[in-house]
Amino acid sequence: MRVLGLETSCDETGVALYDSEQGLLAHALYSQVGLHQAYGGVVPELASRDHIRRLIPLLWEVLEQSSTTTDQIDGIAYTGGPGLIGALLVGASFGRSLAWAWGRPAVAVHHLEGHLLAPMLEAEPPATPFLALLVSGGHTLLVRVDAIGCYRILGQTLDDAVGEAFDKTAKLLGLGYPGGPALERLAKQGNPERFNFPRPMTDRPGLDFSFSGLKTYAMNTLRAGDSMMERIPGAGSLRADVACAFQQAAVDTLMIKCRRALQQTGLSRLVVAGGVGANASLRRQLHRLSETLGISLYFPRLEFCTDNGAMIAYAGCLRLQAGQFEGPSFNARARWPIDELQGLRAEG
Numbered sequence: 642m643r644v645l646g647l648e649t650s651c652d653e654t655g656v657a658l659y660d661s662e663q664g665l666l667a668h669a670l671y672s673q674v675g676l677h678q679a680y681g682g683v684v685p686e687l688a689s690r691d692h693i694r695r696l697i698p699l700l701w702e703v704l705e706q707s708s709t710t711t712d713q714i715d716g717i718a719y720t721g722g723p724g725l726i727g728a729l730l731v732g733a734s735f736g737r738s739l740a741w742a743w744g745r746p747a748v749a750v751h752h753l754e755g756h757l758l759a760p761m762l763e764a765e766p767p768a769t770p771f772l773a774l775l776v777s778g779g780h781t782l783l784v785r786v787d788a789i790g791c792y793r794i795l796g797q798t799l800d801d802a803v804g805e806a807f808d809k810t811a812k813l814l815g816l817g818y819p820g821g822p823a824l825e826r827l828a829k830q831g832n833p834e835r836f837n838f839p840r841p842m843t844d845r846p847g848l849d850f851s852f853s854g855l856k857t858y859a860m861n862t863l864r865a866g867d868s869m870m871e872r873i874p875g876a877g878s879l880r881a882d883v884a885c886a887f888q889q890a891a892v893d894t895l896m897i898k899c900r901r902a903l904q905q906t907g908l909s910r911l912v913v914a915g916g917v918g919a920n921a922s923l924r925r926q927l928h929r930l931s932e933t934l935g936i937s938l939y940f941p942r943l944e945f946c947t948d949n950g951a952m953i954a955y956a957g958c959l960r961l962q963a964g965q966f967e968g969p970s971f972n973a974r975a976r977w978p979i980d981e982l983q984g985l986r987a988e989g
């Protein structure tokens with residue numbers, strides 16, 4: 642089965658073709674970063690309009706890359722939520738229109754299921770059951786995955802997502818949007834010994850997170866540092882030191898909760914997905930944790946940590962193969978709890 646995947650939930654337009662026999666055939670991505678940079682964050686209306694502009698050229702690109710003709714496409718998968726509602730509706734209406742025109746089934750894919758299954762596109766995919774750490778701009782979740790489609794949330798953030806905390810702290814530091822990669826670069830120049838930020842909610846039981854306090858801590862540290870600028874030797878590197886301390890605290894907090902979740906569940910596989918999964922410090926520490934605990938660790942390749950069409954095509958292919966497609970009416974969901982999803986039924 643050959644499936645076209647469309648991702649338009651936020652500020653990246655992703656289109657891909659996945660074939661159940663041959664694997665990923667082609668993928669193309671257009672990032673709107675340049676468009677939103679001047680505003681310091683995503684402007685939803687601009688995002689929707691730009692998805693409209695990009696979808697058709699990207700579709701041609703993947704068809705050409707894979708020498709696929711439209712009659713070889715067996716189904717269409719689009720991101721149905723969660724995300725920005727206008728942006729989602731662009732992908733949904735485009736996907737449903739193609740499905741109608743081509744006489745093919747279509748399915749709405751859950752964006753986080755897409756992220757969570759992205760490591761399945763790699764040479765050595767994880768088997769179920771596994772623990773998944775989902776760290777993106779909108780979500781921070783620890784999920785127990787007993788089978789594809791059967792997701793039990795073990796912990797989640799009570800306020801900001803970790804990617805959001807990276808972005809907001811980056812903004813305080815005068816870095817551009819998106820802040821995560823820029824903060825990571827600045828943190829490399831920082832002194833890890835200078836500040837010690839708190840590790841929120843690690844001193845109590847449970848697997849939930851809270852990241853909004855870290856951003857406030859960074860703000861207060863910056864203010865205090867700025868006012869003492871002249872008196873502290875090396876104060877010129879204040880921003881780098883704050884970036885470094887913030888990143889250490891955020892990564893450490895994720896590690897503490899991952900370790901706890903692995904110990905509580907006894908699971909021996911850990912899957913990490915979502916944009917923050919691209920962070921080198923997080924990846925390094927997770928490798929160390931996996932060696933210490935003797936568990937297997939799975940990441941998507943770097944370009945599939947952030948939003949992309951490939952993960953949507955893959956997740957959609959599994960759903961379509963299981964006979965899960967919809968009638969002609971459709972809806973997009975800005976909010977869509979992942980534990981509402983159903984498992985895959987046997988084919989036929």
Ligand code: KG4
Pocket residue numbers: 651776777778779780803804805807808819820821822825915916917918919920921946947948
């Ligand atoms: O998964 P994603 O592309 O979009 C959402 O579904 O939210 O994640 C985007 C988030 C942004 O907050 C971005 O700053 C963060 O992932 N991010 C990073 C890095 N690369 C992307 N955060 C920390 N370090 C990075 N290298």
Ligand code: ZN
Pocket residue numbers: 752756777778915916947948
């Ligand atoms: Zn995402």
